[in-house]
Amino acid sequence: xxxxxxxxxxxxxxxxxxxxxxxxxxxxxxxxxxxxxxxxxxxxxxxxxxxxxxxxxxxxxxxxxxxxxxxxxxxxxxxxxxxxxxxxxxxxxxxxxxxxxxxxxxxxxxxxxxxxxxxxxxxxxxxxxxxxxxxxxxxxxxxxxxxxxxxxxxxxxxxxxxxxxxxxxxxxxxxxxxxxxxxxxxxxxxxxxxxxxxxxxxxxxxxxxxxxxxxxxxxxxxxxxxxxxxxxxxxxxxxxxxxxxxxxxxxxxxxxxxxxxxxxxxxxxxxxxxxxxxxxxxxxxxxxxxxxxxxxxxxxxxxxxxxxxxxxxxxxxxxxxxx
Amino acid sequence: xxxxxxxxxxxxxxxxxxxxxxxxxxxxxxxxxxxxxxxxxxxxxxxxxxxxxxxxxxxxxxxxxxxxxxxxxxxxxxxxxxxxxxxxxxxxxxxxxxxxxxxxxxxxxxxxxxxxxxxxxxxxxxxxxxxxxxxxxxxxxxxxxxxxxxxxxxxxxxxxxxxxxxxxxxxxxxxxxxxxxxxxxxxxxxxxxxxxxxxxxxxxxxxxxxxxxxxxxxxxxxxxxxxxxxxxxxxxxxxxxxxxxxxxxxxxxxxxxxxxxxxxxxxxxxxxxxxxxxxxxxxxxxxxxxxxxxxxxxxxxxxxxxxxxxxxxxxxxxxxxxx
Numbered sequence: 001x002x003x004x005x006x007x008x009x010x011x012x013x014x015x016x017x018x019x020x021x022x023x024x025x026x027x028x029x030x031x032x033x034x035x036x037x038x039x040x041x042x043x044x045x046x047x048x049x050x051x052x053x054x055x056x057x058x059x060x061x062x063x064x065x066x067x068x069x070x071x072x073x074x075x076x077x078x079x080x081x082x083x084x085x086x087x088x089x090x091x092x093x094x095x096x097x098x099x100x101x102x103x104x105x106x107x108x109x110x111x112x113x114x115x116x117x118x119x120x121x122x123x124x125x126x127x128x129x130x131x132x133x134x135x136x137x138x139x140x141x142x143x144x145x146x147x148x149x150x151x152x153x154x155x156x157x158x159x160x161x162x163x164x165x166x167x168x169x170x171x172x173x174x175x176x177x178x179x180x181x182x183x184x185x186x187x188x189x190x191x192x193x194x195x196x197x198x199x200x201x202x203x204x205x206x207x208x209x210x211x212x213x214x215x216x217x218x219x220x221x222x223x224x225x226x227x228x229x230x231x232x233x234x235x236x237x238x239x240x241x242x243x244x245x246x247x248x249x250x251x252x253x254x255x256x257x258x259x260x261x262x263x264x265x266x267x268x269x270x271x272x273x274x275x276x277x278x279x280x281x282x283x284x285x286x287x288x289x290x291x292x293x294x295x296x297x298x299x300x301x302x303x304x305x306x307x308x309x310x311x312x313x314x315x316x317x318x319x320x321x322x323x
Numbered sequence: 324x325x326x327x328x329x330x331x332x333x334x335x336x337x338x339x340x341x342x343x344x345x346x347x348x349x350x351x352x353x354x355x356x357x358x359x360x361x362x363x364x365x366x367x368x369x370x371x372x373x374x375x376x377x378x379x380x381x382x383x384x385x386x387x388x389x390x391x392x393x394x395x396x397x398x399x400x401x402x403x404x405x406x407x408x409x410x411x412x413x414x415x416x417x418x419x420x421x422x423x424x425x426x427x428x429x430x431x432x433x434x435x436x437x438x439x440x441x442x443x444x445x446x447x448x449x450x451x452x453x454x455x456x457x458x459x460x461x462x463x464x465x466x467x468x469x470x471x472x473x474x475x476x477x478x479x480x481x482x483x484x485x486x487x488x489x490x491x492x493x494x495x496x497x498x499x500x501x502x503x504x505x506x507x508x509x510x511x512x513x514x515x516x517x518x519x520x521x522x523x524x525x526x527x528x529x530x531x532x533x534x535x536x537x538x539x540x541x542x543x544x545x546x547x548x549x550x551x552x553x554x555x556x557x558x559x560x561x562x563x564x565x566x567x568x569x570x571x572x573x574x575x576x577x578x579x580x581x582x583x584x585x586x587x588x589x590x591x592x593x594x595x596x597x598x599x600x601x602x603x604x605x606x607x608x609x610x611x612x613x614x615x616x617x618x619x620x621x622x623x624x625x626x627x628x629x630x631x632x633x634x635x636x637x638x639x640x641x642x643x644x645x646x
Binding site: 212216228231232233234237242243244245246247248249250251252253254255256257258259260262263266 | 535539554555556557560565566567568569570571572573575576577578579580581582583584585586589597
């Protein structure tokens with residue numbers, strides 16, 4: 001049996017390592033909730049189907065097409081999309097794949113700055129925050145894959161930008177590598193309202209929130225007239241059976257605020273426009289992309305846990321294969 | 324001493340009954356927190372000032388100008404604006420007054436359907452709710468001065484409209500007099516989420532909120548994709564030292580909602596446009612205005628308490644003088 005996946009024989013089977021849930025998860029996912037298993041996969045799409053078989057290179061997922069029943073994809077195409085955490089992935093909904101338009105930047109960028117997190121930052125900041133030069137911008141989980149881009153886009157626009165993160169190392173990187181005007185470690189602040197008043201004595205015009213919960217209450221007390229709040233994620237609330245209550249909604253009226261939630265899946269049609277916008281900044285070095293790279297699918301469970309414990313340092317990328 | 328206020332003598336003084344606070348109020352204002360007193364007022368503006376002296380006809384306030392140091396107002400003009408709860412009112416900021424443009428409708432309408440509540444409904448519904456024909460609209464405190472107009476505007480646009488109110492009488496009037504598709508008494512609903520699911524099995528597109536607190540949490544669970552929530556007031560929360568916590572903000576992301584707060588004072592420049600829009604509907608009987616009319620300033624303390632206990636039936640109007 002051929003196991004390297006490179007043969008074009010119709011009956012080639014390979015071992016396919018994949019990451020599975022052991023059981024339904026309550027609360028935060030822990031490394032021990034997942035396990036890595038190996039199955040056998042046939043390197044050919046089912047006869048007559050329009051599915052696409054992809055060899056996953058970096059997991060969730062940049063890959064190269066090995067075999068395709070879909071007229072839009074042919075063997076050798078570089079793609080990214082929802083591939084599953086496995087070495088080979090049969091894509092049953094090829095409309096969720098995107099061809100990679102440009103290979104002069106690292107392929108992993110299509111998982112971060114040029115992928116979903118990048119588009120999230122782009123749509124969330126420009127469309128939902130409606131930013132103006134000189135405005136005061138606060139970003140929670142600012143060193144996350146989305147937050148670090150929102151901050152850099154805000155700096156490019158001439159805003160004053162402060163981010164919160166969960167470690168001294170992240171705070172230092174926000175200030176010294178990503179060009180934030182300031183940053184603070186929320187874990188060291190007993191009073192988030194007081195912290196925000198220290199960094200924004202004149203108040204906040206734009207809050208880009210990835211966290212939810214008590215930070216929203218503190219921010220509401222510090223918003224300026226006609227401020228905008230973009231709700232992008234609530235990573236602090238997902239594991240809670242009973243979410244925290246937000247008490248300061250009255251500020252939405254007093255300060256004439258606009259609060260909007262959005263989901264990046266609605267904006268995938270903007271990818272070509274987004275790439276045209278973002279690629280020049282990346283090539284010119286005006287946008288940095290901090291990646292936290294691990295080797296091998298076996299590191300996937302720890303990486304997932306790190307997403308919720310703050311251990312990952314920037315966009316987490318797992319290299320499954322170097323092709 | 325002349326006491327009828329009709330003389331043009333420079334030294335005319337009259338008794339001026341007014342409503343005063345006895346002390347700072349914690350929690351809901353009660354009738355006993357206020358008292359009605361009588362002072363003496365000179366019916367002439369201070370020499371050289373640009374203030375305007377108004378005889379208050381209906382309190383907060385439609386009135387007729389008695390004397391004016393402001394070039395924009397002359398004796399006899401009908402005006403409305405912030406006049407204070409008294410029989411005569413020296414208006415030190417005449418820019419807060421509005422000339423009454425039309426007298427073929429009851430003057431009291433300039434306190435309700437053609438005044439601040441009317442403009443609030445107009446701006447809040449058209450600008451912040453961005454309504455479309457056929458959408459599902461829910462209004463809290465629907466029989467209040469603002470709510471009853473929002474509902475009627477929504478019906479004129481072809482929306483499905485349900486309101487909540489605090490008594491059977493109000494619910495009946497919403498359905499039978501104001502043309503709401505349905506209405507319910509929130510005090511009889513143990514589970515607001517279940518009540519909303521009963522009236523909106525397909526969900527809510529627009530929520531116009533005058534109440535705040537737990538109704539927001541229930542509504543968030545029932546909003547449709549891309550729904551809009553206009554926060555106009557939070558009458559349930561004003562008396563609380565510790566506002567209720569709202570737990571379902573995650574729905575703002577999942578359902579891609581827009582939540583906006585607004586204050587009608589920002590939109591006073593729209594009054595002329597608003598009157599052009601609203602007067603034809605009133606003359607044609609397409610918009611009804613339910614007023615709860617009381618006679619005499621002495622009824623003012625009870626009227627204020629009624630605002631917070633739900634006792635008032637529609638826009639509360641106190642007739643201070645019939646001229």
